[in-house]
Amino acid sequence: MASRKRLTPEESRLSALEAARALLIETGPQAVTLKAVSARIGRTHANLLHHFGSASGLQKALAEHLARTVCQTIVEAVHASRAGLGSPREVVDLAFDAFDREGAGALTSWMLLTGNEDALDPIIAIIHDLIDELAPTEPPEHIAERRLHRETLTLVLLALGDALIGGALAKSLGLPRDAARERAAAMLEASFAEHLPG
Structure with a gap:
């Protein structure tokens, strides 16, 4: 044996x-x-x-593990996009897939419903670190950084909402299933175009 x-x-x-x-x-x-x-x-x-x-400790560790893995992938995609090697749509797809196919949306909802809200702290901390890494090198009070924070918030909320009710909502409104992804990609494309050197 x-x-x-x-x-x-x-x-x-x-x-x-x-x-x-x-x-x-x-x-x-x-x-x-x-x-x-x-x-x-x-x-x-x-x-x-x-x-x-405990089980809640496992869920919290899983949330942190998912957030770290997903955020690192998103960081790499954003850097590739900025270098002309990828696209904002790829960044959007990674974020949306993390919440949908990778289960982060379901896990987030489950933790909230079971009263394990503090398990979301690692996700929030890692997303904050992601924003800091991707933010322009200008001073923190610069408007571009605040815009990046707003865009990240919007992207995460769109991805989470889409994972939870996106299919049913898009269908009821007569929109294509990927309408939220298209909207998020357009937002990032406009932002990246505005910050291209030139």
Whole structure:
């Protein structure tokens, strides 16, 4: 019988977060329990308690993991777009997909409904760091940075809302399914065009 590979604490934690993310995408946020994750990775419930403390601790860690992964991807897409290697639509698609296909919208709603609002703190902190990284190098009081904050807020709210009710709302209004994405892409294209060197 083959022995199970011994994982470092960080590898064990990452394995649990990836399993939780898969459960979130496959089944929804209600499936992200310590029992389900431990069964998926072949670890004990006690092992996960050691890493996360509780189910809400697991959800909070998952929210942070998703936010960090998604925000890093968005940062790379924005830099590529600014360098002429990508487009604002790619940035929009990444943000919208994170909340829809990657489950961040469902997880956010679930945490709010179950009274685990503080689990959103890591997402907010990481988005704030993303804004700081993408903001122009001008002084903080410069209007361009405030515009970037507003655009980021708009993009996140559009992506979250679209993940939750976008399909039904677009259908009831007789709009194409990707109408919100198109609107967000137009906003970013206008902003990027205004800030191109030239």
